[in-house]
Amino acid sequence: MFDLSGQPWIGQYPASVPPTYDYPHHHLAKFLEDSAARHGDHPALYFMGRTVTYRSLLESARRFANGLLGLGVRKGDRVAVMLPNCPQAVIAYYGTLLIGGVVVMTNPLYMPRELEYQLNDADAKLIVTLDLLCERVQGVMPATGLGHLVVTSLADYLPFPKNVLYGLKLRKDGQKPDIVYGERVLSFSRLLKTSSPEAVDVQVDAGSDLALIQYTGGTTGRPKGVMLTHLNLVANTIQSRLWAxxxxxxQEKYLAALPFFHVFGMTVLMNQSVYLAGTLLLIPRFRVEDVLKTIHKCRPTVFPGAPTMYISLINHPDIRRYDLSSIEFCISGAAPLPHEVQERFESLTGGKLIEGYGLTEASPVTHANNIWEARKLGSIGIPFPDTEARIVDPQSGEEVPQGQIGELVVRGPQVMAGYWKRPDETAKVLKDGWLSTGDMARMDEDGYFFILDRRKDLIIAGGYNIYPREVEEVLFEHPDVEEAVVAGVSDPYRGETVKAFIVLKQGAAADEESLKRWCKERLAVYKVPKIFEFRESFPKTMVGKVLRRRLIEEGQEPPGKDKDQGA
Incomplete structure (x- = not known):
């Protein structure tokens, strides 16, 4: 790897954490094979009362892998997985990897236009999704290259009588989907039953073969597919384990409330737990009551999450009724962690809550505070083993003196191979292995890093990346909208929330509710603006470019203030 001996953060490493490690160049799915070999009868998954052992999980993954081969899916082909946290998501993930396929994790909240774009960009051959989402996926199939749609239901892995009651409730609520199976629309459970459980022997080059294409919201343009190799994900999983x-x-139980379709949840939960032969306590949808009951009953030891999750828990009126003492540590990511949230959560649980940092392009974790040793509040911590980090001048790329502000760049075995089908975009952010993060930061004398601001206008709301241009394009399509600017504004719960500034066409009558409905039909719910501000005009440069920062600042000024006076 790299010579890190002179870096100030090495002195902050706990004695038990090696600064460097020899990462195995093997298949990512070997984590599952190894854990099943050593701990076959140990619970791998716990899903709403049903337990799946490692032996059973590996058999199901092999059946899925052989099912894919029977459908003509081969090494290097892309398989989309559009599922919440449930056993089928884990089976499809590792089953795809076993044949050397490339997983494309797809957000179940995606609306048709978002889904169609991602499936086409990835050239996905097959998608696995829920029966409740089947109609949405079938609607875009003619416009994509999908050959097969594999459908499952949450009821498939619920214990009796929950599986029966689930179906009855859907029918009562009029939500029971009527699915017509055929040559291209297949049943997940039937595919597993009719496929061989034999081992699949597909060799991969861990350093160059892709395991995952993970889409990330940039700040301009459409989402880009981040290419992560088997080695990228193996290394980051092991780095996370070395840190903890x-x-x-x-022996560990992982509370899996972070979605696996988010790269943070995928690495620090799914891959991490399987690597360590832990038990994943699967939460398909984050509801505060459900999470508290799961902690109280199932006694998880590790709970990675986003700040919004911890905020929800500590502010629950009945928090004292639940025993949270099993939690030993939590790593918070995806958004800044407020100091008061950290302190209160630790006092309630007795465990440790630390802040880390990463980005999809780095599998994703690059920095974290020490869990059991000294840490610095407000800091993202220090670089992981084998991870280099520098603060550079955004224009020249030259390293700035210690303590000064610049752009954070990182290098390590977890850094992506590049952007899918976008060599020009790759060249902009990857230079000699160094990844430009786009975040402004500083490093102190001890090697701790502090994020100060984002160079661009990415919105992070509740842990989700949202880029303004996509939302603006949807608003611009509305017949009453003349101009639209979208920005992130501070929100005590979500970290940031989406605000839309609107200039209506002359004589138009659109209001906040009609624009929200318009957006909800075209965007995932977390991208829909929560706040609308209608204006007669926008502040602009001489060439007509909207001054986004000034617009946001004006939107935050108290009502009635004379903006021209500036007082």
């Missing part, structure tokens, strides 16, 4: 050095094989 007190975790014990086949």
């Amino acid at each position: 050095y007190r975790t014990k094989e086949a």
